[in-house]
Amino acid sequence: MGAGARHLREWSAEIRILTLRLCSWHKTSTTNSTSTTSMQEHPLISYAQLVKATDSFSATNLLGSGSFGAVYKGELDGEAGESKRLVAVKVLKLRTPKALKSFTAECEALHSMRHRNLLKIVTICSSIDNRGDDFKAIVYDFMTNGSLEEWLHPDRTVDSEQRYLNLSQRVAILLDVAYALDDLHCQGPTPVVHCDLKSSNVLLDADMVAHVGDFGLAKILVERSSSSDQPTSSMGFRGTIGYAAQYGAGNMVTTHGDIYSYGVLVLQTITGKRLTDSESRHGLGLHEYVDRALHNSALMDVVDTQLSMDLDNELHTMSDASSYKRMVDCIVSLLTLGVSCTQESPSRRMPTRDIIKELHAIKDFLLANM
Structure with a gap:
């Protein structure tokens, strides 16, 4: 045989x-x-x-x-x-x-x-x-509304209807994904590492609730450690280039790798940038591009076009400045969250419980008095 x-x-x-x-x-x-x-x-x-x-x-x-x-x-x-x-x-x-x-x-x-x-x-x-x-x-x-990738970067030659995500919808989707990761990493008898979290693997149902899919590269860790980051061999390349900081050949797979991928997802959801858009980022990686903008107070240079238009509308139609400022503060908080999750050092990345807590605070602040 x-x-x-x-x-x-x-x-x-x-x-x-x-x-x-x-x-x-x-x-x-x-x-x-x-x-x-x-x-x-x-x-x-x-x-x-x-x-x-x-x-x-x-x-x-x-x-x-x-x-x-x-x-x-x-x-x-x-x-x-x-x-x-x-x-x-x-x-x-x-x-x-x-x-x-x-x-x-x-x-x-x-x-x-x-x-x-x-x-x-x-x-x-x-x-x-x-x-x-x-x-x-x-x-x-079947997920009626397709993937998050299709909403962030619609194909105008295929999509006859305009796809649009407002800020509150983006926050809700990111919160859904954070809950999914928390369940994988912390709620089962052994942690599960997705290994390929990205916008095309975040699927939206008829109610725009997000579901994380495509577990073809998933790795079940041998045993749970106190921090849910017990490493295991990557068995060669894992994940999608740009989303995965740790899954190169010979590296070890831990839950920290999923957190990095999640951070990239957050940054993409707010900036609308593809990982291949290095020219529009002046050759900078997405983490560096956003981090520099935050330090230079250049928020409008990095925000997705749709969100930028929403901010302009708020600025010109509101009766007071509170709504506009609330949106700006939430966007800054989301970008800061994304930068935190994509730190080079795995130990500096936020755990899922803190991500969820931060997103709930952002959501509550955004919806206050609306």
Whole structure:
């Protein structure tokens, strides 16, 4: 037997174990909470059902494609008398190295997660396709409003309607993501490090509630330390360049790495800058660019165009200066938070509990007297 066949058999056995875990978890969840999606609603799904749901994985249903898989929009048949359920189907590219490992990591990371701000698995498929090849897919609830990335940087050639996020919506989204990270890092029996937190992995439902998804690079730490930062080997490159300060080859994965990625997310959400916009930042990294602006009181030089327009409107239409000043103070606080989370030294980055506390203070201050 060749090495490839042995690895495939080993992975298939591991997937069967994960499948049993998922079934066990969902049955327990159904007993404990009627609000939790259960496998009894959607049993482990067949390849034929996914073919039907996605119209044979039609290009018109393709939502996006990444290193380890392609994601399709689909409709699952509901139970008798129930409407169809919109889902997103992530089909793994099994010929891609580490794709199976990504599948396992995602199932392992999410099989016991129940937090409202984490994208939950509806069901999985481990089967054979119509060519007789191994087929694996993960099915999630479809997030109607797409990703945060699409709202921060809309494609005008695709999006017919104007996408707009006001300051309070941005704060709410950042708070949702902070709660998700806190659940991963602090609320389970062992910390889970996402390893690839970025705006395209923050998905928004119909109510604009944020859900953190794509756990294909997630790492479950071996044991919890008092500070939830027990390191583990990165096993090579992890994360997206620019978002991850610690996930280069040979570095150790800790929860501090997710905090850095979160800080980058905060800075992007308020500045509207892409990580590739170095020219508009005069060659500076995003952390240095914002930090310099804060020290030079050059806030308007770095704020997202939409937020800048909102500030101008407040300045010219308000009856007093309090509303404008409140918005400015909140933006400064958010940028300061982002800079704090992207400190080069991991120990200087804010823990999730402090991030949440700070965001609640910003939210309360922003909404005061509105």
